[in-house]
Amino acid sequence: MSRLADPSAEREVALPGACQCPGSPHDADRVWVRGDFSSRDVAALQRATALAVERPDDNATLVPALFPHVRRWNLLDDRGAALELTPDALESLRPADLEAVISGIAEAVRRADQVPNPSGAPSAESPLGSASPTP
Numbered sequence: 758m759s760r761l762a763d764p765s766a767e768r769e770v771a772l773p774g775a776c777q778c779p780g781s782p783h784d785a786d787r788v789w790v791r792g793d794f795s796s797r798d799v800a801a802l803q804r805a806t807a808l809a810v811e812r813p814d815d816n817a818t819l820v821p822a823l824f825p826h827v828r829r830w831n832l833l834d835d836r837g838a839a840l841e842l843t844p845d846a847l848e849s850l851r852p853a854d855l856e857a858v859i860s861g862i863a864e865a866v867r868r869a870d871q872v873p874n875p876s877g878a879p880s881a882e883s884p885l886g887s888a889s890p891t892p
């Protein structure tokens with residue numbers, strides 16, 4: 758545990774629907790994205806996301822910003838070999854699948870942006886709230 762972002766943290770993202778690989782060997786098609794983000798990473802992603810919102814038909818800024826945060830996937834090519842993870846392959850995903858990857862990264866960023874609770878503990882109540890007697 759540290760206050761620095763953990764570069765080895767990962768988050769698993771299941772792509773929507775059943776395995777689409779030849780022979781359907783997987784219970785689900787999955788992508789593993791970074792699970793923890795520094796303030797520098799968050800700022801860069803927010804810039805790229807803002808640009809993408811301005812130009813939703815243009816992945817030219819979004820995919821290069823996302824790619825460093827996508828670690829691996831279990832996708833296979835049409836010959837059944839591991840499909841190499843490249844920016845071009847990422848951009849070649851169907852929109853719903855790329856959206857799932859984006860959502861997975863966004864959720865990891867949201868968590869990185871929160872003040873952490875001890876793991877498993879419920880959120881702390883406001884000290885002001887719990888100190889006030891109920892009328």
Ligand SMILES: [Zn+2]
Pocket residue numbers: 776777778781782783785786831832833
């Ligand atoms: Zn598959």
